Amino acid sequence: MRIGIVCGYSFDVPGGVQFHVRDLAEHLIATGHEVSVLAPAEDATPVPDYVVPAGRTVAVPYNGSVARLNFGPVAASRARRWLEEGDFDVLHLHEPIQPSLSMLALWIADGPIVATFHTAMNRSRALQVASPLVRPLLEKITGRIAVSEEARRTVVEHLGGDAVVVPNGVFVDRFADAPRAEAWQGTDERPTIAFLGRLDEPRKGLPVLAQAIPHVLEQVPGARFLIAGRGEVDEYRTALARFGDSVTFLGPVSDAEKESLLASVDVYVAPHTGGESFGIVLVEAMSAGAHVVASDIPAFRSVLDGGELGTLFTTGDPQALVSALVPALTDRGASQRVREAASEGVRRYDWSVVTTKVLAVYEMVSASGQHVHEDPRARTVVGRLRAALDGRTEAER
Numbered sequence: 001m002r003i004g005i006v007c008g009y010s011f012d013v014p015g016g017v018q019f020h021v022r023d024l025a026e027h028l029i030a031t032g033h034e035v036s037v038l039a040p041a042e043d044a045t046p047v048p049d050y051v052v053p054a055g056r057t058v059a060v061p062y063n064g065s066v067a068r069l070n071f072g073p074v075a076a077s078r079a080r081r082w083l084e085e086g087d088f089d090v091l092h093l094h095e096p097i098q099p100s101l102s103m104l105a106l107w108i109a110d111g112p113i114v115a116t117f118h119t120a121m122n123r124s125r126a127l128q129v130a131s132p133l134v135r136p137l138l139e140k141i142t143g144r145i146a147v148s149e150e151a152r153r154t155v156v157e158h159l160g161g162d163a164v165v166v167p168n169g170v171f172v173d174r175f176a177d178a179p180r181a182e183a184w185q186g187t188d189e190r191p192t193i194a195f196l197g198r199l200d201e202p203r204k205g206l207p208v209l210a211q212a213i214p215h216v217l218e219q220v221p222g223a224r225f226l227i228a229g230r231g232e233v234d235e236y237r238t239a240l241a242r243f244g245d246s247v248t249f250l251g252p253v254s255d256a257e258k259e260s261l262l263a264s265v266d267v268y269v270a271p272h273t274g275g276e277s278f279g280i281v282l283v284e285a286m287s288a289g290a291h292v293v294a295s296d297i298p299a300f301r302s303v304l305d306g307g308e309l310g311t312l313f314t315t316g317d318p319q320a321l322v323s324a325l326v327p328a329l330t331d332r333g334a335s336q337r338v339r340e341a342a343s344e345g346v347r348r349y350d351w352s353v354v355t356t357k358v359l360a361v362y363e364m365v366s367a368s369g370q371h372v373h374e375d376p377r378a379r380t381v382v383g384r385l386r387a388a389l390d391g392r393t394e395a396e397r
Contacts, residue, residue, distance in 0.1 A: 001362065003028060004088035006079070007039040008100030011047050016280050017094055017118050020147075020168050024358065025050055027169070027351040038082045040075075040101055054078045054101050076104045083109055090114060090362045096141070097134050097159065106137055112366045115141045117163060120150035120277030120299060135160065142365040145358070150299050151277040164361065168280045169354035172346055175287035178259035186266040190222040191329045194265040194290070196258065196281055197272075200231030205271030205295065210236050211318035212271075212325065217246055219326050228253045228261060262288035266335070267328050270294040273316050279303045282310070283349045286342035291335045293324050309342040 007021040018039070025035045029050065041053035054075050079101060083091070093102040093115045106113065115138075144163035146152035155163045186192035193216075197204035206227070216223055228250040240247040253261060262268060268285035270292065276299045283303060285292050292310035294300040304310040311328055314320035328335050347353070 001359075002034045002087065002089045003036075003092060003362070004083065004086045004090070005035060005037045005092045006094065006102045006105045007037060008093075008095045008098055008102040010040040011051060011053070012041050012045050016168070016278075019280070020116075020118070021094055022048070023169060023171065023351055024355065027355045028359075031355065036082070036086050036088075038079060038101060038105065052078075052082055054082075075101055076108070079105045080108050090366055092116065092358075092362075093141075095119065097138070103134075103137070106140060109140070112142045112362075113140055114143045114145060114361055114365060116145040116147065116166075117151050117155050118147050118277055120148065120154050120275075143361050145361060146277075148278045148299055149302060154277070166357045166361065167349055167354060168278050168283070169351040170280065170283045170287055170346070170349050172287040172350040175259050175262060175284050176289065176343070178256075178263040178288060180264045181260045184226055184261055184264035186224070186264070188332070190224055191220065191267070192224045192226055192265040193267045193269055193325065193329070194226045194228065194261055194285075195269050195271075196228045196253070196261070197270075198231050199227070199229045199233040199236075203273050203275045204229075205273055206233065206236060208271040208273065208295075208316060208318050208321060209269060210240060212321040213240060213243065213247060215319070215322045216325050216329075217243060219322075220329050223329060224248065226250055226261065226265065228258070258284070259288065262290055265290055267291045267293055267325065269321070269325065270300060271321055272297060272300070276300065283346055286310070286339075286346040287349075289339055289343065291328050291338050292342065293321070293328050295321075305345060309345045310338060 005021055005025055007018060009015055009017045011018055021037060021039070025037050028035045035050055037051045038054055039051055040055065041047050041051065042056055045053060047053060055078065083105065089112070091105065091109050091111065091113045093106055093113065095118055096102040096106045096115045138159060144155060144161065145166045146155055146163040147166070147168050149165060152163045152165055155161065184192060195206065195209055197206070199206055213225055223246065225247045227248065230252045237249055262285045268290040270279065270282055272295050274297055276297060279294070279300045282292050282294055282300060286309060292304065294304060294310055294312060295315040296312040297315055301312060304312060311324045313324035
């Protein structure tokens with residue numbers, strides 16, 4: 001199958017959607033498909049052979065973060081040329097409702113089109129205003145995928161129609177087999193806790209963790225916190241400097257370093273306060289064998305099976321984080337049981353499983369020729385697709 005994938009976010013700057021697109025493309029290629037990815041990137045930026053750069057981006061505040069997008073006549077021209085030369089069997093767009101390369105490709109393209117929606121939000125004035133304007137454009141989409149129930153809810157409430165849920169993927173064995181780093185590995189006396197995220201985005205939860213750290217160290221004096229990610233956070237470095245090597249800021253880490261970090265630590269902490277549709281780093285940490293302690297936001301609760309595969313704490317509450325972290329660090333037997341359950345449960349997110357579901361969507365939309373959200377039998381079509389993905393017939397559902 002010839003597959004064209006469009007990523008709206010820049011490949012110059014790492015992020016969850018970019019990683020999703022990259023890994024999906026690589027697994028599709030590994031299983032024999034022809035794949036080309038169109039993505040924003042400077043022409044001089046090193047990108048994989050399957051990526052076609054679409055030019056520079058601009059920074060746009062979005063959903064509590066900053067997205068780097070490109071949108072305009074130059075990008076449209078490159079998208080048109082890429083579509084003409086690709087002659088794809090299926091076009092797969094990511095985040096097509098943003099003013100981005102994905103929206104440009106949607107304007108231009110015809111034929112079987114699949115769109116993946118990654119974003120989850122409770123309310124958005126911008127989406128409410130834009131929805132009537134983009135809805136006719138969305139009618140060109142043949143099949144919709146949401147990466148989680150939270151992302152699906154956003155689609156249903158803000159855009160109308162429905163979507164099937166196919167989660168983000170992870171190469172589970174890559175994390176499970178990652179080498180341990182002695183500098184990051186914990187011991188009974190000095191357990192290690194990792195935090196990874198954009199440090200200057202409050203919704204990633206560093207302020208919550210910073211307030212919890214002194215209280216954890218009171219109860220577990222040997223604990224070491226390893227804080228990794230981009231962003232200027234001098235105020236936190238200064239405030240936590242008094243704890244010496246109990247708190248280490250690692251700065252940005254490479255993919256290989258991230259895998260090794262997660263495989264080395266005892267606990268991975270995710271104190272995010274909202275704005276998350278899935279929680280891919282939780283899946284990566286579970287794959288690597290870390291005990292995940294995460295805030296009780298809907299996306300994380302779903303990934304952790306309501307607390308069966310990790311420990312949840314009240315969102316935004318530093319003391320609740322302390323109460324969750326201390327047992328995870330000190331009760332080794334209970335923590336090991338959580339890790340073992342997570343190591344089994346995380347297999348559902350392996351790319352070998354996720355790609356099979358994505359291909360099922362490709363094949364169904366290619367064969368049906370129907371726009372599942374505009375057909376009067378839309379719910380029936382989506383039901384058939386959901387049944388196909390989990391192996392049950394519609395009657396059995």
